[in-house]
Amino acid sequence: MKGLAVDNLAVVRGGSPILSGVCFEAPAGAVTGLIGPNGAGKSTLLMALLGLVPAAGTARFAGHDLGRMPRRERARIAAYVEQSASTEERLTVRDVAALGRIPFQSAFAAGPAPQDDAIVADALAQTGMTDFADRRFDTLSGGEQQRVQIARALAQQPRLLLLDEPSSHLDIRAQLQLLALLRRRAATGATIMLAVHDLNLAARSCDHLVALQGGRVVAQGPPARVLTPALLLSVYGVHARLLPEGGGGRPLIVYDGAAEPFASNPD
Numbered sequence: 001m002k003g004l005a006v007d008n009l010a011v012v013r014g015g016s017p018i019l020s021g022v023c024f025e026a027p028a029g030a031v032t033g034l035i036g037p038n039g040a041g042k043s044t045l046l047m048a049l050l051g052l053v054p055a056a057g058t059a060r061f062a063g064h065d066l067g068r069m070p071r072r073e074r075a076r077i078a079a080y081v082e083q084s085a086s087t088e089e090r091l092t093v094r095d096v097a098a099l100g101r102i103p104f105q106s107a108f109a110a111g112p113a114p115q116d117d118a119i120v121a122d123a124l125a126q127t128g129m130t131d132f133a134d135r136r137f138d139t140l141s142g143g144e145q146q147r148v149q150i151a152r153a154l155a156q157q158p159r160l161l162l163l164d165e166p167s168s169h170l171d172i173r174a175q176l177q178l179l180a181l182l183r184r185r186a187a188t189g190a191t192i193m194l195a196v197h198d199l200n201l202a203a204r205s206c207d208h209l210v211a212l213q214g215g216r217v218v219a220q221g222p223p224a225r226v227l228t229p230a231l232l233l234s235v236y237g238v239h240a241r242l243l244p245e246g247g248g249g250r251p252l253i254v255y256d257g258a259a260e261p262f263a264s265n266p267d
């Protein structure tokens with residue numbers, strides 16, 4: 001099954017090239033991890049895929065050029081979880097999750113369709129947020145807010161789900177639960193792509209990795225092929241060993257240290 005196909009994507013911001021010649025595929029029915037050091041261009045890439053920043057090149061999904069689709073139409077097939085989304089208004093958790101149903105609601109309808117309530121309830125249940133449904137969103141902890149934003153994206157029932165470091169505020173159990181949830185979504189045929197810093201989490205949970213460095217794709221493929229000591233040194237500037245303990249042919253990384261002190265950034 002075809003998923004997301006990105007061809008020659010390029011972004012310039014503030015007069016500087018941020019992404020150049022980015023080409024990769026994220027297969028349908030799989031979880032693809034987007035990895036790379038701070039500033040490599042992961043967030044910019046996820047936004048560029050959806051036309052949220054001006055970009056050259058194409059990102060094709062389900063017969064559409066995503067960046068050139070009307071926003072509402074695109075939101076019916078693709079959902080995006082931002083790195084740190086905040087809502088200004090005093091919405092409840094249920095209200096925030098229900099924002100995911102807006103692309104499907106008619107401008108002439110009096111309110112949400114009956115099935116929307118069930119879809120939102122299911123999204124909250126899947127992220128373990130049912131008991132928080134009536135709480136105000138802005139009273140939640142960082143990890144709880146992150147789970148609600150994931151619930152909002154799930155409520156869109158997207159065929160393409162893009163997430164920017166969705167586990168950055170989650171405790172280890174919630175991280176593993178989230179990756180298991182994403183794997184279940186992928187098993188239904190969805191295309192999932194997430195930016196992720198924890199390379200062992202990526203190795204364990206992703207089927208496919210795309211590695212960015214300085215705005216360019218430097219490696220892509222299964223975790224065992226991408227996560228090599230040579231790549232970890234050249235891309236991240238760290239000395240590391242790969243152990244077979246990850247299970248199922250997936251590597252487990254042991255870090256031996258940074259090649260340079262903080263002052264020198266390898267990227």
Ligand SMILES: Nc1ncnc2c1ncn2[C@@H]1O[C@H](COP(=O)(O)OP(=O)(O)OP(=O)(O)O)[C@@H](O)[C@H]1O
Nearest residue numbers: 013014016018036037038039040041042043044045
């Ligand atoms: N509006 C902008 N103007 C100029 N430079 C920008 C702009 N937005 C982002 N950048 C630069 O683009 C580069 C890529 O940023 P981006 O946020 O995509 O990286 P990232 O890989 O997501 O990083 P991190 O892991 O730290 O979240 C960085 O060097 C950043 O400073």
